[in-house]
Amino acid sequence: MAKAKVVSLLNMKGGVGKTTCAVNLATYLARDHGKRVLLVDFDSQTNASLSLMPETAWEKWADKHGTMADVLEARGKKRQGEPAALADCIIHNVLPEVPGLDLIPSHLALTFIDLDLAARPGRERIVSRKLAKVIGNYDVILCDCPPNLMTATQNALYASDAYLIPMQPDYLSTLGLNLLQDRLTYLKRELEFKITCLGVVFTRVRGWLRYHAETMERLRTAKDFKRIHFFETVIPENIKLAEAPMEAKPIELHDSTASGAEAYRALTKEFVARLG
Numbered sequence: 001m002a003k004a005k006v007v008s009l010l011n012m013k014g015g016v017g018k019t020t021c022a023v024n025l026a027t028y029l030a031r032d033h034g035k036r037v038l039l040v041d042f043d044s045q046t047n048a049s050l051s052l053m054p055e056t057a058w059e060k061w062a063d064k065h066g067t068m069a070d071v072l073e074a075r076g077k078k079r080q081g082e083p084a085a086l087a088d089c090i091i092h093n094v095l096p097e098v099p100g101l102d103l104i105p106s107h108l109a110l111t112f113i114d115l116d117l118a119a120r121p122g123r124e125r126i127v128s129r130k131l132a133k134v135i136g137n138y139d140v141i142l143c144d145c146p147p148n149l150m151t152a153t154q155n156a157l158y159a160s161d162a163y164l165i166p167m168q169p170d171y172l173s174t175l176g177l178n179l180l181q182d183r184l185t186y187l188k189r190e191l192e193f194k195i196t197c198l199g200v201v202f203t204r205v206r207g208w209l210r211y212h213a214e215t216m217e218r219l220r221t222a223k224d225f226k227r228i229h230f231f232e233t234v235i236p237e238n239i240k241l242a243e244a245p246m247e248a249k250p251i252e253l254h255d256s257t258a259s260g261a262e263a264y265r266a267l268t269k270e271f272v273a274r275l276g
Contacts, residue, residue: 004038004138005275006131007198008160011167012183013176014147017203019047020241021166021267022144024260027250028268030101035139035272038090040127041106042068042156043146044113049105051245052094062107065089069107072126072155074116086130097253102138114151124154124191131159140275149183157184158191162198162275166235169202169215178224198274199229201267204237229274233267236260 009022026039041048049058049067061067066084073083086104094103117123135141143156157163165180167173177200188195200219206212220230235241240258244251251261 002136002139004036004135004141005162006135006141006143006160007275008143008145008153008156008163008195009166010145010147010149010153010157010163010180011165011173011176012147012149012180013167013173016166016168016173017235017241018147018166019043019051019144020245021164021201021203021235021264022142023048023051023245024241024250024252024264025268025271026101026140026142027095027098027252028265029140029142029272031098031252032265032268033272034100036100036102036137038102038104038134038138038141040068040104040141040143040156042110042143042152043106044108044110044152045146046106046108047245048144049103050248051250052101052103052248053091053105054248058105061091061105065091067105067107067109068152069109069113071104071130072110072113072117072152074107074109074113085133086127087134090134095250095253098250110146110152117151123151124158127155128159149187154187154191157187157195158193160195162196164198164271165200166203167200168204169212169219171215174215174219177219181228197228198271199231200225201231201233201235203235205234206237231267231270231274233263233270235263235267238263 029035030037066089070084145153238260241260244254
């Protein structure tokens with residue numbers, strides 16, 4: 001059985017639409033491209049989880065089955081004396097309308113994962129080892145990472161083949177792109193793992209702002225980023241994309257006619273081609 005491609009979505013700057021990107025890419029990969037997809041929520045804020053399921057359902061699942069906090073052994077949930085297995089924490093077909101989309105939800109307990117695992121050797125490899133048992137069941141595994149490069153993100157990156165950078169075309173995000181590339185180079189060397197950059201996707205783009213257009217053009221042609229692929233599709237600032245998580249739905253199920261839905265359908269096609 002073919003091994004899934006594992007892709008981490010990350011940016012050290014918050015509020016750039018990273019989780020929105022993860023949720024909607026996962027949805028369209030399963031819905032429109034027939035992929036078996038696992039979305040893994042590594043962020044203690046649980047935004048990706050609550051974008052696909054109501055909070056009451058998430059609470060029940062976390063209590064009965066477990067979350068990423070249990071996979072990383074931060075909550076101590078046991079099954080016959082052993083830590084909860086990663087497979088036990090997977091919500092299969094999390095959206096009935098989107099067969100083939102599975103989810104491992106996150107938990108607030110991940111907030112203190114760096115303290116919990118501080119003395120544990122090989123802590124950045126926990127998920128990689130556990131994911132190996134289910135990786136053959138999927139075509140694509142997407143990891144929604146918190147806006148940092150700490151233990152949870154290191155676990156995602158160590159398990160990944162590639163990473164995708166959603167970013168807003170503004171000044172601070174531009175500075176963050178340089179920093180992110182530097183930090184990843186350091187991590188790859190220190191933790192001894194290989195990972196490639198799938199590219200940058202511009203998100204929350206305000207089409208009426210000349211500044212956004214100029215920033216995108218400048219980054220696409222900058223010598224510092226000549227080795228980085230920039231996706232042609234850009235994701236617009238769209239109120240419907242902001243509303244959808246309030247219904248615990250991706251944009252396609254909230255409003256398939258929205259400009260955000262069109263953009264993510266196009267991005268997913270690009271993503272599939274880029275992933276090969």
